[in-house]
Amino acid sequence: MENIIPEALRKVVEEVSSLPGYGEKSAQRLAVNILNMPRGEAIQLIKTFMEMLEKIHPCRECGLYTEEELCPVCSDETRDRSTICVVEESFDAFAIERTGKFRGLYHVLGGRLSPLEEITAEDLNIESLVERVKKNPTKEVILATNPTVEGEATASYIYNLLKNMDITISRIAYGLPFGAVLENADDFTLAKALEHKTPI
C-alpha cells in the first residue's frame, strides 16, 4: 500500500536520502518541513539554493567556496603565503578563520579518504595541493583534517606525498577540548593530551 506516497514527494526523499549523512527519515523530515512552509516562503528557499548553485564555486587557487574567482583569503596580499592549512571542507576553514589565529592560506580537499563511501585520493583536491607546494615558496603545511579515523588516514596519505620536500609538515593538535571533564575523555584523546603536554 506504499503507493499512496505521491511521486513528486517520493522523488525528493529518494534524492535527498542519497546525500552523505542523510537517511530516509531525515530526507522525509526535510521534505515535509518544506511542504509545511507557506508556499511562497518555500519557493523562496528553493530559489536561495538555486542562487547558491549559480554564484558559489571553489576558489581557483585553494578550493574554498567563494563568489569570486579568487577567495578573499587568496586575494588578501597581507596573508602569509608560505603557510598552507589543509582542511576537509570550506566550513572547516571558515571555523579556523573565526578564531583569527591563522594568517596563512588554505587548501580545501573537498572531503576525506573513505573506503566505505568509495572516496579515493582522485576524488579529492590532493594533486593540486602537491602542485601548489611545488610551485610556490611554501615553508609549512598544516594538516587540519578532522581528528577522526578517516581524517587521520587522509592526513597521513598527504604526509607521505609531501615528506620528501623541504617543508615543515604539522598536524593540528589533539588534546582535551575546552570545558571537557577529564574523566569522561576517551583514552586516545587523554593519551594525546598527556603526550603533548606544554610547559606553563
Next chain:
Amino acid sequence: MENIIPEALRKVVEEVSSLPGYGEKSAQRLAVNILNMPRGEAIQLIKTFMEMLEKIHPCRECGLYTEEELCPVCSDETRDRSTICVVEESFDAFAIERTGKFRGLYHVLGGRLSPLEEITAEDLNIESLVERVKKNPTKEVILATNPTVEGEATASYIYNLLKNMDITISRIAYGLPFGAVLENADDFTLAKALEHKTPI
C-alpha cells in the same frame, strides 16, 4: 573574520537553520553536500524540490499530501468512511498504510501543539477535523499522534473537542516495541504495557 563566508552560502545556511529540527551545523552540512555534488546533479536535485512544491498539496478532505485534489485514500470507495485516523504528518499516514492494517480514512493535522515552537490549535487542521466529524457519519476517531509529550497534549486537546459527540474516540496503543529489551524500557512505557496487557 567570519565575513569570508560567501553571501549566497550564508543565506542558504540561515534559511535552512530556521526549519524545525535544523541547526546551523546541519544546515551547513546540507549546503556543502549540495555544493560538493557535480553541478548538473545538484541543479537536478533543486529542480526536484521545485517540482514537489508545484505538484504536491494537501488533500482537500483529509490534508494528506497528494498530487490530486483528493488523495488516493479519500477517493477509494472501498475504504471505511466511518473511521478517521488522526495523524500529525503525512508520513505517519504513509507508515500506517504500509502495515495494511487500517482501512479507514486519515486526517492530517500538519504538526502538533507545541508551546515551545509557538504552534497553537489554530496552526493545525483541528477545526476541519471537528467539521468532518459533524458532517459525515463518523463512528470512530483514532488519535494516532506521536507518543510524545506534545503528541499526548494534542490528542487530549482533540479528545476534549470531540468527547460530547456520539462517537468512539480511541488512542493508538502504548506498549513495548517489537524487539525491545524489557529492562531497558522506560518506566512510562513499561507501566502502559502492563496496564494494557492483553489475554493470550
